[in-house]
Amino acid sequence: MAAAISFLIILIISLIIVKIAAIMLRLTGLSDDMAKFQARSAFTGTGFTTTESESIAKHPVRRRIIQNLMLLGNVGIVSFMSTLILTFTSFTDQRDILVKSGILGGGVLVLVIISRTGIVDWMLSGIIKSFQKRFTRVYAKDYDNLLFLEGDYEVVKFQLKADSWLVNRSMQELRLIDEGILVLGVRRDDGYYVAAPRGETHLYTGDEIIIYGREEALKDLSVRVSGDAGDREHHIMVEQQRKREGRGPEKLRASRRAAEAVRKSKGVFGKMFRR
Incomplete structure (x- = not known):
């Protein structure tokens, strides 16, 4: 027993x-x-x-x-x-x-x-x-909840080919946020990693990008080729994202201006605190 x-x-x-x-x-x-x-x-x-x-x-x-x-x-x-x-x-x-x-x-x-x-x-x-x-100082990082990896949303990574629509363009030119896509990071061909790339960051052939968004949008972006066809697909996805968010062009531009104002204010306050 x-x-x-x-x-x-x-x-x-x-x-x-x-x-x-x-x-x-x-x-x-x-x-x-x-x-x-x-x-x-x-x-x-x-x-x-x-x-x-x-x-x-x-x-x-x-x-x-x-x-x-x-x-x-x-x-x-x-x-x-x-x-x-x-x-x-x-x-x-x-x-x-x-x-x-x-x-x-x-x-x-x-x-x-x-x-x-x-x-x-x-x-x-x-x-x-x-x-x-x-x-302890180990912070909880439940990425599934933080990034809302449910339903159609997910995080993927893929390597850029020479004919990709993304190649040889800056983040500011691509305006992927208009499609509801966030670029979380870029790993260069030589292994260098760019975290949270800014507007002036360029993408090149061989780069591996980590992106977050809806599955349909990410799949379309991964196979989008350069040229007029790629530009048309970009505009189509932007319009779909606007309808999904229920925002017209004016509201979209206003939200961009507000986001830009917040970003600039953070930069000003950051400089004040550093002093």
Whole structure:
């Protein structure tokens, strides 16, 4: 009986450890599914090699979480298997087999039901976030919520070809914001990264751009070729975006002027504070 109870306790502790690690990874910016996948992989020692694994290895906080999880996983699996072996080798009679099997089966079923309800995740998330705000400087970066990656909106990246409509133009000339598209970053062919490119930033053949917007608009932009045809597609997408936002040309120009005024005011106040 003691071995069966020990088995369930070790199983509960293992599940809690994996959930805590998944929540902590999620708070560093990983998606929920990827955080769970990486936490389970590290705890069980599976060690899948993926692009996300590289992002974990290069991130100091994620790397520390995975290192501790791998260490705890080795200890947990050994203890788990030991108690499991003791449980099945300590049967005395048929009644004892039925009782212990019932305890194990019922305990595992209860754990599965509780883990599926999301109550444990909710409680642990609150505790970890409170601990994080008080004792750490790692800010929560749930990119899915921050960027509203739901419905038609997503973040994609693609490399610019020589015939792309974007090539050899500045951000100011392209006016992608009129299409509802934001350029988050540009990685040059030599590896140099331009974060939040400004109006004077030019795009060239071989650049890899990271953009945010609606799936339809991003797909159209990725295959848009230079020339009159590309210009016409740009105007069509701009008109569609205006209708979607319910703004005419005058309101659109007014919003641009307001945004420009805010940008300039920030620059003035920034200079005052720097002084």
